[in-house]
Amino acid sequence: MSEKFDAIVVGAGVSGLAAAYVMATNGLNVAIIERGRKPGAKNVMGGVLYRKMMEEIIPEFWKEAPLERPIIEQNFWLLDHNSVVKTGYRGMEWADMPHNNYTVFRGKFDQWFAEKCVQAGALLINETAVKHCIVKDGRVIGVETDRPEGDLYADAVILADGVNSLLAKELGLHTEWRKDEVALAVMEVLKLSADKIEERFHLNRGMGATIELFGDGTDGMVGTAYVYTNQNHISIGCGALLSQMSERTTTPYELLERFKQHPMIKPLIEGAEPCEYYAHLIPEGGYRSVPPLVRDGVLVVGDAAQLVNGIHREGSNLAMTSGRFAAETVIRAKEANRFDRQTLSHYERLVRESFIMKDLKKYKTASKTLEDNPDYFHHYLPAVNDAMKEMFTVDGVSKSEKQKKIIKRFLRNKSVLGAARDGIKLLWAVK
Amino acid sequence: MHLLVCIKQVPNTNEIKIDPKTNTLDRSGATSILNPYDAHAVEEAVRWKRALGGTVSVLTMGPPQAKEVIQKSVELGADRGYLLTDKAFAGSDTLATSYILSTAVQKIASSIPVDLVFCGKQAIDGDTAQVGPGIASRLNIPQLTYVERIIEIKPEQQTIKVQRHIDGGHEIVESKLPCLVTVEKEINELTYAPLPDMIRAVRYHPVVWSVSDLDADINAMGLKGSPTAVKKIFTPKQRAGGEIWKGKADELAKKLVPLLIGDVLSCRQ
Ligand SMILES: Cc1cc2nc3c(=O)[nH]c(=O)nc-3n(C[C@H](O)[C@H](O)[C@H](O)COP(=O)(O)OP(=O)(O)OC[C@H]3O[C@@H](n4cnc5c(N)ncnc54)[C@H](O)[C@@H]3O)c2cc1C
Numbered sequence: 001m002s003e004k005f006d007a008i009v010v011g012a013g014v015s016g017l018a019a020a021y022v023m024a025t026n027g028l029n030v031a032i033i034e035r036g037r038k039p040g041a042k043n044v045m046g047g048v049l050y051r052k053m054m055e056e057i058i059p060e061f062w063k064e065a066p067l068e069r070p071i072i073e074q075n076f077w078l079l080d081h082n083s084v085v086k087t088g089y090r091g092m093e094w095a096d097m098p099h100n101n102y103t104v105f106r107g108k109f110d111q112w113f114a115e116k117c118v119q120a121g122a123l124l125i126n127e128t129a130v131k132h133c134i135v136k137d138g139r140v141i142g143v144e145t146d147r148p149e150g151d152l153y154a155d156a157v158i159l160a161d162g163v164n165s166l167l168a169k170e171l172g173l174h175t176e177w178r179k180d181e182v183a184l185a186v187m188e189v190l191k192l193s194a195d196k197i198e199e200r201f202h203l204n205r206g207m208g209a210t211i212e213l214f215g216d217g218t219d220g221m222v223g224t225a226y227v228y229t230n231q232n233h234i235s236i237g238c239g240a241l242l243s244q245m246s247e248r249t250t251t252p253y254e255l256l257e258r259f260k261q262h263p264m265i266k267p268l269i270e271g272a273e274p275c276e277y278y279a280h281l282i283p284e285g286g287y288r289s290v291p292p293l294v295r296d297g298v299l300v301v302g303d304a305a306q307l308v309n310g311i312h313r314e315g316s317n318l319a320m321t322s323g324r325f326a327a328e329t330v331i332r333a334k335e336a337n338r339f340d341r342q343t344l345s346h347y348e349r350l351v352r353e354s355f356i357m358k359d360l361k362k363y364k365t366a367s368k369t370l371e372d373n374p375d376y377f378h379h380y381l382p383a384v385n386d387a388m389k390e391m392f393t394v395d396g397v398s399k400s401e402k403q404k405k406i407i408k409r410f411l412r413n414k415s416v417l418g419a420a421r422d423g424i425k426l427l428w429a430v431k
Numbered sequence: 432m433h434l435l436v437c438i439k440q441v442p443n444t445n446e447i448k449i450d451p452k453t454n455t456l457d458r459s460g461a462t463s464i465l466n467p468y469d470a471h472a473v474e475e476a477v478r479w480k481r482a483l484g485g486t487v488s489v490l491t492m493g494p495p496q497a498k499e500v501i502q503k504s505v506e507l508g509a510d511r512g513y514l515l516t517d518k519a520f521a522g523s524d525t526l527a528t529s530y531i532l533s534t535a536v537q538k539i540a541s542s543i544p545v546d547l548v549f550c551g552k553q554a555i556d557g558d559t560a561q562v563g564p565g566i567a568s569r570l571n572i573p574q575l576t577y578v579e580r581i582i583e584i585k586p587e588q589q590t591i592k593v594q595r596h597i598d599g600g601h602e603i604v605e606s607k608l609p610c611l612v613t614v615e616k617e618i619n620e621l622t623y624a625p626l627p628d629m630i631r632a633v634r635y636h637p638v639v640w641s642v643s644d645l646d647a648d649i650n651a652m653g654l655k656g657s658p659t660a661v662k663k664i665f666t667p668k669q670r671a672g673g674e675i676w677k678g679k680a681d682e683l684a685k686k687l688v689p690l691l692i693g694d695v696l697s698c699r700q
Binding site: 003031037038123124125127128145146147148149150151152 | 462623624625626627629630633634
């Protein structure tokens with residue numbers, strides 16, 4: 001039998017790397033198996049990386065990690081065909097170290113993170129895919145890779161293999177995700193000089209901004225579109241529930257092209273050169289879709305466990321924190337030399353008691369509420385745009401008359417009660 | 432048998448762009464890989480090692496991260512790797528590079544005699560195909576270039592028989608060992624490395640030599656030892672697309688023939 005490890009981590013995304021780093025720095029013998037040419041080669045993210053959760057794994061990482069721009073301004077836009085209502089926040093406290101969050105390129109970031117794991121003593125094996133978990137007497141005891149003589153054994157296996165997680169599925173932890181449990185996201189990286197970025201987004205040197213858009217960016221489908229500033233690039237993308245996307249004849253690529261041509265977006269990206277294009281799934285099932293997180297000898301982390309807060313486009317932070325919790329659990333299990341489900345359920349408890357499950361629980365009906373009530377995107381969002389236009393257009397009509405007109409349009413075909421109910425439902429879902 | 436393969440880390444040329452304004456290579460974003468021809472050279476050496484017994488060593492010159500291509504070779508089954516890295520080597524052209532590598536081959540051979548040196552046909556970042564032959568002539572051993580098949584190696588008789596790719600055909604040649612071969616991609620199919628070799632590769636640390644480890648003349652290396660100068664880099668003009676005619680074959684032929692004849696006549700003039 002080949003060498004046995006304390007733990008095998010499948011997938012070198014942020015969740016897997018977080019787990020590997022924490023275990024390796026605590027002296028465990030860890031192997032990371034990644035199917036891509038290098039970590040990050042297959043990882044897609046917009047991407048805003050949150051400082052707090054990364055710092056809990058590598059203190060002061062911002063001093064050496066490859067980061068693009070610290071974010072000092074976050075915007076939310078309600079986008080209609082030809083107009084937009086903007087809100088947002090800019091705070092100079094975010095300009096000071098340590099920053100709140102950063103844009104990153106996962107290709108670079110994951111490679112750096114993986115290098116830290118290797119320095120901590122983890123063994124990183126690239127270009128190797130795990131095909132199955134090796135199960136003996138109901139216990140996961142290792143993995144079978146696609147390489148000759150490819151079996152590898154460990155006390156614990158951490159599945160960090162991303163949204164599709166064929167491995168967790170094979171173990172029966174979840175079934176195929178339903179189409180309303182995942183969003184299909186497409187994104188492009190556009191090259192634009194730092195000067196132009198800073199000019200167009202009104203940024204001080206080196207600082208960054210994000211825009212999250214609801215409405216026309218996804219052609220009215222439940223989802224979001226976004227524009228993020230990197231050092232010399234713009235990340236732009238949009239994503240919508242697969243259930244809605246698959247009903248359309250437009251391809252995801254066309255959706256993104258349409259978004260890029262939008263009159264509110266076009267000036268921001270004028271002259272920027274496309275460099276890369278990605279498409280990827282994002283787990284959006286939320287609270288109700290989270291599968292059992294442990295079995296005898298195995299733990300599931302990150303996207304593989306549906307740990308994404310879609311409403312707040314948070315995924316990487318939940319991934320990292322879940323990876324850390326899994327690692328802490330395996331370290332404990334190693335001390336007790338017990339890797340059964342009961343011992344590993346410590347991980348489930350940590351996840352449940354943390355912001356991860358609390359946030360997912362809070363937003364558990366958000367996506368569904370939006371999907372079941374197309375009026376939010378098709379009626380109310382344009383109506384908000386109309387209301388702003390009405391109030392700001394000076395045309396001799398009195399303001400109170402304007403207000404009456406706005407309310408009437410808001411309520412079109414609806415009773416006051418019906419509209420109030422819609423409002424409360426939405427508030428309840430995303431409050 | 433001691434089989435020694437010279438390898439090079441190159442930027443993945445599929446990912447390199449030429450800036451149309453400045454005519455310079457934009458290597459940003461390009462990843463580094465083991466020169467594809469060299470991968471086949473390592474594979475071939477490993478196959479013969481398995482058939483005849485012996486050791487496969489690999490040798491590369493480059494920056495410290497060129498260690499990656501040695502590890503890649505270990506994945507493919509190489510046993511040992513030597514990395515030549517020193518500021519004094521930087522900027523070496525093919526003349527200086529083949530000089531430095533040949534001194535390293537001699538040093539390696541002084542502890543375990545080398546029977547066969549392998550190189551890739553050429554490196555995809557320069558396409559010169561000069562370094563292999565350069566090493567052979569400095570070592571004063573026969574060179575067999577563009578090898579697409581090694582037919583046999585007879586260790587007792589110290590001979591090798593290969594099939595070379597030549598313009599319009601093949602050539603079968605025999606040579607005495609030691610000699611140097613440069614290989615085409617057609618020579619073999621890369622095998623998917625077994626997991627234990629992957630693990631060994633990740634853990635492998637090559638022997639690292641700097642200029643002081645070699646018996647070499649410092650004036651014959653680096654920029655000083657490199658007479659080659661790049662005058663200009665440019666993107667060739669795109670050729671205009673051809674015309675496509677649709678219709679009946681005989682009618683099209685009638686239209687085409689006069690044109691072809693016209694072209695031939697104008698060429699003759
Ligand atoms: C377009 C887009 C934009 C996003 N924007 C943001 C954002 O701005 N902020 C944010 O916080 N989150 C964002 N997310 C979500 C975030 O990217 C994910 O939540 C996060 O990457 C999850 O990390 P992970 O480690 O669980 O999975 P991944 O990052 O997907 O990593 C999984 C890894 O496992 C490997 N793998 C899979 N199967 C196997 C196998 N069988 N064998 C070996 N290796 C395997 C893969 O190659 C991959 O490297 C975005 C996602 C998308 C798609």
